[in-house]
Structures are given as structure tokens and as C-alpha cells.
Amino acid sequence: MLTPVKVKCKRCGREAKSDEFVLDPVYKMMVCRDCVKERRMNEFSAAKAKQREEAKIKMEEQIKKEKPAGWDAEDAEIERAFKAKQAAAPKIERIDDANVKYTCKKCKYQFKFNVLNRMPGRCPYCGGSIQGI
Numbered sequence: 001m002l003t004p005v006k007v008k009c010k011r012c013g014r015e016a017k018s019d020e021f022v023l024d025p026v027y028k029m030m031v032c033r034d035c036v037k038e039r040r041m042n043e044f045s046a047a048k049a050k051q052r053e054e055a056k057i058k059m060e061e062q063i064k065k066e067k068p069a070g071w072d073a074e075d076a077e078i079e080r081a082f083k084a085k086q087a088a089a090p091k092i093e094r095i096d097d098a099n100v101k102y103t104c105k106k107c108k109y110q111f112k113f114n115v116l117n118r119m120p121g122r123c124p125y126c127g128g129s130i131q132g133i
Contacts, residue, residue, distance in 0.1 A: 011035045090132050104128050 004017035009032040016032040024031045026039060091103035095112065102113040106128035113120070115133060122129060 009035060090130075092132060100133065102130065102133070105131070 004019045006015045007018045007021065008015050009021070010029055011027055011031045012035050014032055014034060016034070020033050021030045022033060022036055023029070024036055024039070027035070088105055090105040091101075091110075093101040095101055098114055098116045100113050100115055101110060103110045104123040104126060107123065107126040109123055109125035111120070111124055113130065113133065120130075
């Protein structure tokens, strides 16, 4: 039985056993397994970085498509204020002709509100006034 000889890698200069060398098609020579691992890791990380960059570009393009021409910071501020106003507004869902499902804007409690009799007059949980109906 032959013992492997220690050989110096031509690419990195590290010493490794001769049976640990691999013919690499990219480097076109015999290199140690560490060099092959490094190359594969670099290729993998480069592919991941490219995917992230493509996803970022795609997302930016999608955002640009959603915004009309002439969109600026003032428009963005107006949109943000509108969304805040929508979030603060009470949620009202119609159940039938007489009743609606009302969400209190103060405490977010949901209850049934009779539109014809205007009952209950206030939120049963926090006593907040009912607005928007």
C-alpha cells in the first residue's frame, strides 16, 4: 500500500495529499479540494447576489409602474395621510337593511348597530360616540 505524497497546489500554494487533488475544468489543472470548494462557494454567492439584484430591480420597476408620471414627495405625503385617515375611520359592514356591523374607531370593538332605531347610542365597550352613520 502506497502512502500519498504531500504536494503543493499550483493555484493556492497549500500543501495537500496527492490523492486529494482534483482535475478542475474551470482552472484547467489539478487543484486541491479546498480550491474547488472556494470556487463553488464564490459561484454560489455570486448567483445569490445576482438573484437579489434582479429581484430588487424588478420590485423597483413594479413600484415605478404603480406611480403615475410626475409623482413626487408631496404626492407620497398626501397618500400617506389618506391611508392614515382611512385606518382611523370606523369600519361599517351592512348585515341587512336594519343592521350594520360597526367597528368603533376609538377601541376597535365590533358590535351590531341598528340603523333604524340608532341603537346602541354609544360603543358598548368604551362609550365612544358612533360616527359616520
